[in-house]
Amino acid sequence: MSKGKELEEHVHSVYSMLLNMKDDGVIVSKNASLFSNDGIAHEVDVYYEFKRANVTHKVAIECKNTQRPLEKGRVQEFESKIRDLKNVIGVIVSAGGYQKKAKEFAKVKGLLPLTLSELPSIMSLIGERIKTVALPDESYVGEPFWTIMELNNGEVTGSYFANYHSGAQAPLIPLVYSKVYAEQLMLEAKLDPTKWAVRGLPKYALRAFILMLELFEMRGQGAMLGFKPPMAPASEPMIWIPISRQQLINDYYGSKVPSVANKAFKRS
Numbered sequence: 001m002s003k004g005k006e007l008e009e010h011v012h013s014v015y016s017m018l019l020n021m022k023d024d025g026v027i028v029s030k031n032a033s034l035f036s037n038d039g040i041a042h043e044v045d046v047y048y049e050f051k052r053a054n055v056t057h058k059v060a061i062e063c064k065n066t067q068r069p070l071e072k073g074r075v076q077e078f079e080s081k082i083r084d085l086k087n088v089i090g091v092i093v094s095a096g097g098y099q100k101k102a103k104e105f106a107k108v109k110g111l112l113p114l115t116l117s118e119l120p121s122i123m124s125l126i127g128e129r130i131k132t133v134a135l136p137d138e139s140y141v142g143e144p145f146w147t148i149m150e151l152n153n154g155e156v157t158g159s160y161f162a163n164y165h166s167g168a169q170a171p172l173i174p175l176v177y178s179k180v181y182a183e184q185l186m187l188e189a190k191l192d193p194t195k196w197a198v199r200g201l202p203k204y205a206l207r208a209f210i211l212m213l214e215l216f217e218m219r220g221q222g223a224m225l226g227f228k229p230p231m232a233p234a235s236e237p238m239i240w241i242p243i244s245r246q247q248l249i250n251d252y253y254g255s256k257v258p259s260v261a262n263k264a265f266k267r268s
Contacts, residue, residue, distance in 0.1 A: 007065035008045045011093050011119065034060065036084045044081070061091045070094040072102040079109045093119055142200035144252065145175040146182040147209075148191065149199045161196060163189065165224050165240050172224040172242060173216070175201075181226065181238060203253070210257050213245045223248070 012030050032047035046061035062078045064070050075092065082090035090111040097115050098106070106113040148161035162171035176182050182198040201209055213223055222245075226238040249257050 007063040007093065007095055011061055011063050012046050032060075034085050034088070037086065038084075040084065042081045042085060058088045059091060060085070060088050061093060064092065064094040064096070066094065066096040069097045069099045070102050071099055072105050075102045075106050075111065075113070079106070079111060082111065083109075138197070138199070140200040140202055140205065142177070142179065143203045143206065144177050145201045145206065146177070146179050146198055147173065147175055147201060148182060148186055148189075148196055151195050151197050156197065156199060161189070161191065162221065165242060170219075170221045172222050172240075173213075174224055174226050174240070175243070176226045176238070181228065184234070185226070185238070206248070206253060207257055210245055210248050210253060213248070214259060217245055 008030060012028055028046060028048040030046055031043060033041045033043050034047065035041055044060040045063040047059065049056065049058045060082060064074065070092070075098075078090060078092060082088055091114060092106060092111060093114045093116070095116050098113055103113050149156040150159040150161070151157070160173045162173045164170075165172050174182075174185060176185065179198055179200065186193070186196060186198060216222055223243050224240050225243045226240050228236060228238055249255075
């Protein structure tokens, strides 16, 4: 794969994750052909379009994987393309940065000039996911899991309660099928309700949890599944079984979840 294509793949991956925080199907296209009002076709490296609040947002992204700072002429070429398309926001991602006049020209013409350092990294993407979908409030319902999360000033922080399971080498994050069981676990662990709270994980929050679980597993940590037999008395302890990221995907999420490992783009 060429250096230019590697950058396009990276940018496509970044924006695909950013725009699908809730797994809501926003399509991000590579090497898309867009047509002006005159019927002239313009190819762009990455393109996405979505509608929010009855407003359609269209963004075209040009990827330049060069060692040297990008010249003004290259920016002018892209600006001419965007101007011909109408109502499309233009973004340039340059691995080598920009010459001073090139960056000034881009800003004057309403383009967004980004470098690789300004393009969201995989960790910042995960951070955005945590803020938008993995910080459930008390209205969230488990699909099917409930868990315990840390509170700060009444809001969850993104940190999960973890406890040791028999035979485990590191603490595991508990997932249970019932809110009642999660509340029972809080009592058994003697957790302060001002610092910890039970939260449900709807499917899109479960997806975000699975994304983060890959990083936990790389550090030797993980998750465990807790349940009780039907009609079991309240005094009967829960049964705990370690569960892996891949098992959660296969048995509960049911769709592909991207890997966060080795996603960082490295310019050769």
